[in-house]
Amino acid sequence: MMDKIRIIQKIKQRFKGSLLADEPLSGHTSYRIGGPADLFALPGDLDDVRLLLDICHAESLDWFVIGRGSNLLVSDTGFRGIVIDVSDAFNHISSRGTVVTAGAGVLLWDLLRYCTEFGLSGLEELSGVPGSLGGAVRLNAGAFGEEIFNTISRIKFLDPTGIVEKRERAEIRAGYRQTDLPRRIVVIEAELTLHDGNPTEMQAVQDNILKRRRERQPLSLPSAGSVFKRPEGDYAGRLIEEAGLKGLRIGDAMVSKKHANFIVNVHVASARDVLHLIREVQERVFERFGVRLEPEIHFVGFEETVP
Ligand SMILES: Cc1cc2nc3c(=O)[nH]c(=O)nc-3n(C[C@H](O)[C@H](O)[C@H](O)COP(=O)(O)OP(=O)(O)OC[C@H]3O[C@@H](n4cnc5c(N)ncnc54)[C@H](O)[C@@H]3O)c2cc1C
Structure with a gap:
């Protein structure tokens, strides 16, 4: 078990950011689910992140x-160790011509607003994808036929020993919701090469996409978006719906009646409820179609094997 007081003292000797002990992660997830992190750190800058990795x-x-x-x-038991949130440390956006450089902590929403204002086109299809640029890079977030890696020209990250590395786009293999970037990295920033666009037209594309999202997705309930990746040649949502699983519920976790690939938290679902529902859906879809659905969401802090 972590000797929190000693570790906090050690961090605070040089740390410029803020540090919270036993911070409930339910306040930091779109599912509104998650037990406490031993320590939750908001580093103030790159050196702070390095310090945390060193410790x-x-x-x-x-x-x-x-x-x-x-x-x-x-x-539900949270995370044993330090959760690092880089939203304060890396929150810059700048551009030169059609090349935009943004920190990993920048919200995709804010990045899109910046790009629209300056007529820098290429990210509109990602409108409505919640989350940070760092998360989008990690997962190669995408929507409506576009992926963030279609626009990325370079990324900068810290390896676990605190060394800053750069990768050109050509050195990274990026596929559907994945890349071959090392698993244990802290993304610092990304450079995106966009093209000239008309802000009014760009806004119209985004408005249309947001409308389609509102029509198709259960946005009024907490979720983590699509739970499963698209299986080869099909859609997870179609398979789940055809298997008759819309509305299936374990505790307060429910397969959305609006979009079968969303599992929503209808009230106070536990992580256990969601995990069990994920397994149930996987089993029933496999029994019916012989397709093994692979989760798109990431699991944190589970002792049991996750799907
Ligand atoms: C309503 C809704 C709709 C959604 N629609 C879409 C969609 O259309 N397309 C899509 O792709 N996704 C979608 N998502 C999922 C999610 O928004 C994206 O995957 C998003 O990119 C996650 O970013 P995040 O900052 O929230 O990452 P988190 O959820 O916080 O983390 C995700 C992973 O990225 C890692 N990570 C985050 N930041 C960094 C960093 N700086 N350095 C290293 N690793 C990091 C984390 O360790 C974790 O493994 C949706 C989610 C919701 C709730």
């Missing part, structure tokens, strides 16, 4: 970077 290494503590928690299922 984690020296003290054999686990760490995890959280974006806006919009693609996460965090266990």
